[in-house]
Amino acid sequence: MSDAFLRVRYVNQLSSGWIPKLEVWSCQMALAEIATGYSALKSAYELAKGLKDINDRVALNAAVIDLQEKILSAQEAAAAAKDKLRELRETIEALENWGTMAARYQMKDFGGSTFAYELIAEKANGEPIHRACPRCFENRKRSILQFDYKDASQRDHYKCHACDSKFEFGNSVRYTPQVNRSSDWRA
Structure with a gap:
């Protein structure tokens, strides 16, 4: 939660008037994880592009192993970003539930x-x-x-x-x- 900035925006709904709507405004940690995954995928793409020009079998095997490491790194970063997104969704749901509860009191x-x-x-x-x-x-x-x-x-x-x-x-x-x-x- 410390990485997320939430913002409350008031939305006018015809039946119930102005109600608070929570939105994720920024999440540095999730963005960093997504950026890491993107850079790993970009590196993997560059390596794959270079593979077509390699004739030496040893160099080819080394490049394939390096490519597999980059793909694995990208998958790990994507999984971490997905976990962070799930966590943020749960936080938003809890805050929306609190908003419903709080609206019952004055x-x-x-x-x-x-x-x-x-x-x-x-x-x-x-x-x-x-x-x-x-x-x-x-x-x-x-x-x-x-x-x-x-x-x-x-x-x-x-x-x-x-x-x-x-x-x-x-x-x-x-x-x-x-x-x-x-x-x-x-x-």
């Missing part, structure tokens, strides 16, 4: 300057509505926040078990105890 302010991603009800597909950790979400990982407790200020406390982040949702409500100040002590 960032929401839960009060008290606490933000998290929440599953959009219309896109729940049978899942219960839940909140996802914003730190993990930005790292392309969905980690559902787990309820921990409710404090005296009526704030809900949640915890992300993936990154150990803690969240306090809601505005703090000051607690005022109810005191009965009637003259009747039995009341």
Whole structure:
């Protein structure tokens, strides 16, 4: 993945509006492997062209062996490039799958300057509505926040078990105890 540069291009689709489309922008390693294969094939071609003029049997055998080495080198470079291309396709597929998953969530302010991603009800597909950790979400990982407790200020406390982040949702409500100040002590 470190050799690949991916670019997100937004494509307008009539049914769903603007959606992100990932594209491979550049891959130095794969290009180097392809260039190596090309140069090996070019050398093999040059050797094959020169074979037609060789009359000496020993020189001919040496040239054939050299040609076979060049062809083998080109095949190895082509196989390496093919493996790299498969790896990049898998990476792109994973990123596209993440894009589909991420489109189901929206960032929401839960009060008290606490933000998290929440599953959009219309896109729940049978899942219960839940909140996802914003730190993990930005790292392309969905980690559902787990309820921990409710404090005296009526704030809900949640915890992300993936990154150990803690969240306090809601505005703090000051607690005022109810005191009965009637003259009747039995009341």
